[in-house]
Amino acid sequence: xxxxxxxxxxxxxxxxxxxxxxxxxxxxxxxxxxxxxxxxxxxxxxxxxxxxxxxxxxxxxxxxxxxxxxxxxxxxxxxxxxxxxxxxxxxxxxxxxxxxxxxxxxxxx
Numbered sequence: 001x002x003x004x005x006x007x008x009x010x011x012x013x014x015x016x017x018x019x020x021x022x023x024x025x026x027x028x029x030x031x032x033x034x035x036x037x038x039x040x041x042x043x044x045x046x047x048x049x050x051x052x053x054x055x056x057x058x059x060x061x062x063x064x065x066x067x068x069x070x071x072x073x074x075x076x077x078x079x080x081x082x083x084x085x086x087x088x089x090x091x092x093x094x095x096x097x098x099x100x101x102x103x104x105x106x107x108x109x
Contacts, residue, residue: 019045019098022072022089027106034079036106038087042072043098046091051076054086057103063088079108 025040038051051066051074066076079085088103 019043019091019093019095021099022049022091022101025087025089025101025104027085027087027104029106029109030075030077032077033081034077034108036076036079036085036087036108037073038076038089038104039073040089040101043091045093046098047094048092049074050090050092050097052088052090052100054088054103055084057086057105068092081108083108 020043022040022043025038028037028039029035030037043049048068048070049072050068052063053066053076054062054064056062067074076085076087084105084107086103086105089101091098
């Protein structure tokens, strides 16, 4: 499990991109059918976040980019009701993209 304020460090011990891994990602039913609300703790030093979605957590090729946003919350819409989805977030700074959060899953309402 990834802990809050975990920085990714390179082999020389220095932080890469000076970004923390997004922590506390949760997925809950949205207000409308086919919507899932994502919320996570803001990452210090980030100016945006990449949101990805997948139907299979363990197949890297199945992850697709949903959006790039500036807030630490997002509503995924147009999902097939009753289907299971996986979600993950990465923080982005001027130095580049950080490491992906621990994926979470939710069945679309």
